[in-house]
Amino acid sequence: MSASPTVDAFFDAATHTVTYLVADPVTGQAAIIDPVLDFDPAAARTSSAGLEKVLDVVRDRGLSLTHVLDTHAHADHLSGADEIRTRTGAPIGIGAKITRVQKTFGDLFEAGDVTPDGAVFDQLYEDGDRFMLGSIAVEVLHTPGHTPACVSYRIGEAVFVGDTLFMPDYGTARCDFPGGDARTLWRSIQKILALPDDTRVFVGHDYLPEGRADFRWETTVGEQKRANIHIAGRSEADYVAMREARDATLKPPQLILPSLQMNIRAGALPPPEASGRRFLKTPLNAI
Numbered sequence: 582m583s584a585s586p587t588v589d590a591f592f593d594a595a596t597h598t599v600t601y602l603v604a605d606p607v608t609g610q611a612a613i614i615d616p617v618l619d620f621d622p623a624a625a626r627t628s629s630a631g632l633e634k635v636l637d638v639v640r641d642r643g644l645s646l647t648h649v650l651d652t653h654a655h656a657d658h659l660s661g662a663d664e665i666r667t668r669t670g671a672p673i674g675i676g677a678k679i680t681r682v683q684k685t686f687g688d689l690f691e692a693g694d695v696t697p698d699g700a701v702f703d704q705l706y707e708d709g710d711r712f713m714l715g716s717i718a719v720e721v722l723h724t725p726g727h728t729p730a731c732v733s734y735r736i737g738e739a740v741f742v743g744d745t746l747f748m749p750d751y752g753t754a755r756c757d758f759p760g761g762d763a764r765t766l767w768r769s770i771q772k773i774l775a776l777p778d779d780t781r782v783f784v785g786h787d788y789l790p791e792g793r794a795d796f797r798w799e800t801t802v803g804e805q806k807r808a809n810i811h812i813a814g815r816s817e818a819d820y821v822a823m824r825e826a827r828d829a830t831l832k833p834p835q836l837i838l839p840s841l842q843m844n845i846r847a848g849a850l851p852p853p854e855a856s857g858r859r860f861l862k863t864p865l866n867a868i
Contacts, residue, residue, distance in 0.1 A: 584717040584737035588783065590798055591635055593617045596658040596836070597786045599798045602635055603736055604644050605715030611639060612648035612714055613671075614734065614741050615785055616661035618848060620839060625861070627850075632661045636668065646671045648704075648714065651848075652743025652785060653731040654682045656758060656841055657834040660848035672703030673847050676723060676732035679705065683845045685759045690842050690862050694852050701847040706732055724773065726766020727754035733773060739781040740802075745769055746782065748797050749804055751790050752811035755828050763824035767817050774812075778803030838863055 589602040596617060604611035613635060619628035639646055649662045649671050662673045677699065684697035699705045708723035720735040724745045733742045744754040745766065753770065756763040773782070780802040787796045807813060811820065834840070839861045842851060850859045 586714065586717055586737050586739060588739060588781075588799075589635075589638060590783070591617075591631065592787075592796055592798070593619075593631055593658065595619070597788050597796075598655075598658050599783070599785060599787070600631070600635060600661075601741060601783060602638055602644075603714065603739070603741070604642070605717045607717075608715030609642070609644050610647045610715035611644040612650055612719075612734075612736075613639075613646065613665060614650045615652055615655070615743065616649065616665055616848075618659040618661035618664055618843070620659045620836065622836065622839065627659065629661065629664055632664055636665070639669075648712075649673045650734055650741075651675045651844070652733065652741065652745075653728045654679060654686075654841060654844040655744075656837045657786075658836060659840050659843045663846070663848035666703075666847075674704035674706055675699070675702050675847075676721070676730045677705040677707050678723070678725065678730035679845075681729045681760055682841075686841045686845050689864055689867060692842065692845070692851065695845055701849065708732075722772055724769035725760075726756055726762055726764075726769045728758055729760035731769070735776070735780075738777075738779070739783060740773060740776060741783045741785075742773060743785040746773065746805060746809070747784050748787055748790075748800055749808040749813075750793060750810060751788060752809060753824070755831055756824055757828040757831065763821045763828070764817065766824070767820050770812060774802055774806050776802050778806070833868060837868070 587604045591600040600616045601614040649665045680697045687695035706721040710721040717737045722733040724733045727744045782800045
């Protein structure tokens, strides 16, 4: 797996999320990873403005979009996966354990249209699954801990880790969502750190920690091992204690309720009511 894909990053400042366009330079086949659908919570209005920028690059370069990949059901932004599928026909892939997340949050939102079988996605990936992006092999790594369904995509000499790891000066993902677990996350991180040191690591977010002037989203396995502030020099027990104590101080993400309602539906809007309007629910005192 020595092939090198081209990687374009699109940073969404509102949610500090990075959408990736990953392409095989030989065949022009491409995948979009963790696409963001813009959402104004005050106006309850969605927009595809950010997605347009990604799709413009796909068209301008003459790429063939063959996959839309989410690393997990995000709790901090609405997935643009369904919008891209509708526009391009590209199938949506996600980790097979998404069914656990659908069950938990389908029940929370009393979403009768959501069946916990992953059927709204086109491809459900298990740990170790492989497929091709043009001439480049893609390997799926199940990396739970942040959520039970998280996966990372190893594409040639790059790996896209979603929220499992952040930049070394910011650390690692929270583990206090339903099905999350700090010890599980530690072990998932070890799976990533077992890759060759020169493996390029692309993270799902950057929050610009104090002391750094610019947003960043690319690092390496070697750099993570040497310098990640939550991992380097820690034992598993130390990490779990630190992570659990830190998570106890964190507030829920601002967009957790609209995001999860959309993302268990692969980014699709809830079905319309009899009036034709669509609604996102706010279950009171429930999280």
